[in-house]
Amino acid sequence: MKVKFIILFVVYSVCxxxxxxxxxxxxxxxxxxxxxxxxxxxSNDPGKSYxxxxxxxxxxxxxxxxxxxxxPYYMNHxxxxxxxxxxxxxxxxxxxxxxxxxxxxxxxxxxxxxxxNMKFMADYYLAHSLSPxxxxxxxxxxxxxxxxxxxxxxxxxxxxxxxxxxxxxxxFAYELVNLYKMSGEEKYLNxxxxxxxxxTGHIVPxxxxxxxxxxxxxxxxxxxxxxxxxxxxxxKYNYTSNWSSTMCLFKELAKLKKGNTAEYLKGYKxxxxxMIKYPMTTNKWGPFFEDVALWSDTQINAITFxxxxxxxxxxxxxxxxDSFQIIDWVYDELVNDKWESYGVAAIxxxxxxxxxxxxxxxxxxxxxxxxxxxxxxxxxxxxxxxxLNWATYMVNDDGENTYLNNExxxxxxxxxxxxxxxKAFAAFPELAPEGQNHLLKSLSVLKSICYRNxxxxxxxxxxxxxxxIRLTTKPKKVSINNQKIYESPEGKGxxxxxxxxxxxxxLKVDHKNGNKITITF
Numbered sequence: 001m002k003v004k005f006i007i008l009f010v011v012y013s014v015c016x017x018x019x020x021x022x023x024x025x026x027x028x029x030x031x032x033x034x035x036x037x038x039x040x041x042x043s044n045d046p047g048k049s050y051x052x053x054x055x056x057x058x059x060x061x062x063x064x065x066x067x068x069x070x071x072p073y074y075m076n077h078x079x080x081x082x083x084x085x086x087x088x089x090x091x092x093x094x095x096x097x098x099x100x101x102x103x104x105x106x107x108x109x110x111x112x113x114x115x116x117n118m119k120f121m122a123d124y125y126l127a128h129s130l131s132p133x134x135x136x137x138x139x140x141x142x143x144x145x146x147x148x149x150x151x152x153x154x155x156x157x158x159x160x161x162x163x164x165x166x167x168x169x170x171x172f173a174y175e176l177v178n179l180y181k182m183s184g185e186e187k188y189l190n191x192x193x194x195x196x197x198x199x200t201g202h203i204v205p206x207x208x209x210x211x212x213x214x215x216x217x218x219x220x221x222x223x224x225x226x227x228x229x230x231x232x233x234x235x236k237y238n239y240t241s242n243w244s245s246t247m248c249l250f251k252e253l254a255k256l257k258k259g260n261t262a263e264y265l266k267g268y269k270x271x272x273x274x275m276i277k278y279p280m281t282t283n284k285w286g287p288f289f290e291d292v293a294l295w296s297d298t299q300i301n302a303i304t305f306x307x308x309x310x311x312x313x314x315x316x317x318x319x320x321x322d323s324f325q326i327i328d329w330v331y332d333e334l335v336n337d338k339w340e341s342y343g344v345a346a347i348x349x350x351x352x353x354x355x356x357x358x359x360x361x362x363x364x365x366x367x368x369x370x371x372x373x374x375x376x377x378x379x380x381x382x383x384x385x386x387x388l389n390w391a392t393y394m395v396n397d398d399g400e401n402t403y404l405n406n407e408x409x410x411x412x413x414x415x416x417x418x419x420x421x422x423k424a425f426a427a428f429p430e431l432a433p434e435g436q437n438h439l440l441k442s443l444s445v446l447k448s449i450c451y452r453n454x455x456x457x458x459x460x461x462x463x464x465x466x467x468x469i470r471l472t473t474k475p476k477k478v479s480i481n482n483q484k485i486y487e488s489p490e491g492k493g494x495x496x497x498x499x500x501x502x503x504x505x506x507l508k509v510d511h512k513n514g515n516k517i518t519i520t521f
Contacts, residue, residue, distance in 0.1 A: 025393035026402055030342060037343035040392040046385055047433040050421045053395045058105060060399030061098075061414050062113060069149040074098070075124065076148060080400065080408035089157065090410075092143035092168045092290035095125050096245070097415025099175035103182065104422040107439045107446040107458075115182065122179055125172070126191055129153035131164065136222030137202065139194035140169040143290060157290040159237075162220045165290065166202070166213040169195050170246025177252045181445035181461040193259035196249055200260070200267040206274040208282065213271075215240040215287055240286045241279040241301045243271045244308040272315070275305060280322065283329050289350070296352030299334050299360045300416075302326050303367050310370050320375060327367055334360075344386040356404060359412040362391040362420035369427040381428065388424055391417075425470075432470040434503040441468040444515070456519040463515045472504040473521055481514035 023030050028041035040049030064073045064080075073080065078091040091097075099118055106114040128151060129141040143165050146155040156163035173195035180188040199213060206212040216225030216237035225237040250264040250271075279285050285301040306326040313319040334348040336356040346356035347364045368384025371377065394413070395401045401413030425432045426441035437451055439458060444465035449458035460467070478485055478496045488495035492510055499506040509517055 025339070025390065026404065027396045028393050030339075030393070032342060035343075036341070038339065038386050038389045040389045042392065045433070046389060047425075047431045049392055050388065050424065050431070051433040051436070053392055053399075054105065054418050054421050055109075056397075056399035057395065057401060057414055057418055058109075058111075058114065058399075060401075062117065067149065069151050071124075071151060074410045074414075075121070075151075076145065078410055080410055080413075082400075087148065088291075089145040089148055090143075090153070092157070092165050093171055093288075094411050094415060095121050096168065096171040096175050097411055097419075099172075099179065099415075101415045101418040101422070103175070103178055103445070104419055106182075107442060107449060108422055108425075109438075110449045110451045118179060119183065119185075122176060122188060125153065126176075126187075130191075131219035135219050137164065137166075137198050137217060137219040139191075140164060140166070140198050140219060141172055141195075142219065143168045156216055156225065158293050159216055159218075159225045162218050163216055163225050164219045165216055166199060167215065167240050167242040167246065167288075170199055170213075170243065170249055173199075174245040174249040174252065177249060177256075178445050182447055184447070189256075189258060192249065193253065196253055196259060196264060199246060200250070200263045203267045203270050205270060206278070208278055208284070210238045211240055211243070211286070212267075212274050213243070213246075214238040237287075239284075240288065241275060241284075241305065242286075242288050242298075243275065244304045247271055247308065279305070280326070283326075283333075292350070292352055294352050296350045297333065298350040299330050299347055299357075300363065302330055303363050306367055307370065310367075310374060313374075323367075323371060327364075327371065330364060339390060342386075342390075344390045345383070346390055347387070357412055358391045358394040358401060358403060359416040359420070361387050362417055365391065366420040366423040366427070369424045369431075373427040384424070385431075388421065391420075426468070429468050429470050429506045430501055434470075434501070435472055437469070437471050439467060439469045442466070447515075454521055457517070459516045461515065464512050465515070466511075467509045467517070469507045469509070469519070470504065471507050471519075474498050474500070474505060475507060475519045475521060477518075477520040478507075478509060479518045479520075480509075480511045481516050482518075483514065485509075485511070 031039040031041060033039055040046055042049040042052045067073050067076050077086045078088050078094060079086040098121060102114045102118050125141060131138055131140050142153045142155055144155055144157045145153045146161050155161035173192040176188040176192040203212045214224050214237060247268055250268040253259050254261040254264045285297045287296050288298040288300050306323045309316050309319050309323045316322050330347060331345060336346040336348050339346055347360045348354040349357045349360050365384040365387030368380045372381035372384065400408055401417060402408045403412055429440050432438055432440055437456060439449060442460055442465060444460035444462035447459040447461055480494065485494050485496060488497060494512050495510055497508045
């Protein structure tokens with residue numbers, strides 16, 4: 001780690017004592033602890049604050065206004081405007097990001113409206129975004145609505161009609177697999193298989209200037225997207241490293257034994273080999289965002305792959321070093337030191353747009369907590385919490401989540417934001433709010449959950465899995481498929497394990513031969 005980063009958190013936190021008046025971040029005055037380090041704005045208790053903001057963010061999304069074409073505003077626009085409408089279409093990964101966050105939020109709350117919203121978005125997008133069967137790249141979604149209120153997604157924000165982004169198609173398909181597991185509806189699985197078939201049919205080995213799949217391509221003709229002469233600088237869009245979700249898609253379909261599993265595993269290996277040989281070595285993480293027409297290294301690509309490494313450690317013999325060097329690259333390249341006196345490193349979005357972001361800083365905080373949970377590094381844990389604390393300040397009392405440039409992005413502020421706080425709870429369950437019951441982590445996709453005063457009942461997709469739940473009190477009984485299982489201090493096998501906290505505690509359920517769990521108080 002660079003000396004500057006160490007100094008940032010050791011020296012400048014002391015200097016903050018000398019501040020004569022609190023400063024503001026977006027909507028709120030900065031709050032600090034006794035040593036001058038940043039606290040969340042809503043409450044000094046991070047868990048209580050994080051819980052508050054993710055709930056008001058969901059309410060803001062759920063009650064968003066309906067546009068003139070009868071669709072919710074977030075199905076037409078990427079930027080929220082209260083008294084008018086933005087003239088840009090949706091963000092390239094807007095639907096996938098929302099599906100990703102809502103999947104975790106449904107497990108956390110049990111709110112059936114969240115699952116309904118996931119189905120609505122997936123159903124509408126599938127019906128209005130896919131390339132024709134006879135295309136060079138068939139059956140994959142277009143990321144953008146080139147005609148704002150058409151209700152149809154038919155192209156790319158920069159290159160226009162008929163262009164698509166294969167990495168966004170892979171992310172959407174992965175979320176469709178998860179939605180199939182949640183709902184049991186085969187249509188989501190079938191659509192994911194078609195997308196995976198198209199992607200595997202176009203994978204190449206790649207090299208230092210070309211990823212195994214291009215960043216932008218004309219789905220109809222197969223032509224790799226490039227800027228026309230006279231538009232900034234001429235660049236061919238054949239590189240990105242945003243393939244973590246696509247890799248997960250291939251692995252999940254192979255595990256389910258659905259579709260052409262041999263091709264999925266072959267494609268998975270080709271992408272993984274390329275990721276290790278090039279971006280993981282060169283730190284050329286490349287573009288992600290649909291509105292940028294120049295080369296740019298992005299934090300989201302880098303940290304998403306670091307997260308993949310930490311969640312798939314069996315594939316990376318040097319996972320600690322591999323993930324650490326990616327996390328550290330972000331601090332070297334994209335750190336914003338404006339708030340260093342509060343002991344926090346805000347994170348700039350990308351090299352082409354060096355502006356600190358709410359979702360990007362929250363993502364950095366979440367990866368720090370995941371890394372700390374696996375390594376026991378308490379310093380990284382404190383770093384991550386302060387980053388998550390900083391990112392709360394962009395959330396207004398009503399749930400509007402505004403970027404520091406005063407725009408409310410429906411990607412950064414919602415889908416690509418909520419999930420980082422839920423992942424933080426999964427990494428350190430004791431962070432979750434006391435006095436509440438929440439499922440925080442599951443090794444299997446959650447199908448349903450019902451929170452009651454006397455019991456919690458939930459069902460996961462796989463019979464062999466593990467869940468972690470923050471509870472107000474120790475259970476009297478835990479059953480798997482109506483069969484009682486017993487408390488065990490080891491917490492392995494068909495059993496449960498309880499860790500007491502000052503208020504309530506943490507329950508870990510490990511099951512091998514059932515997927516319906518009942519917790520009785």
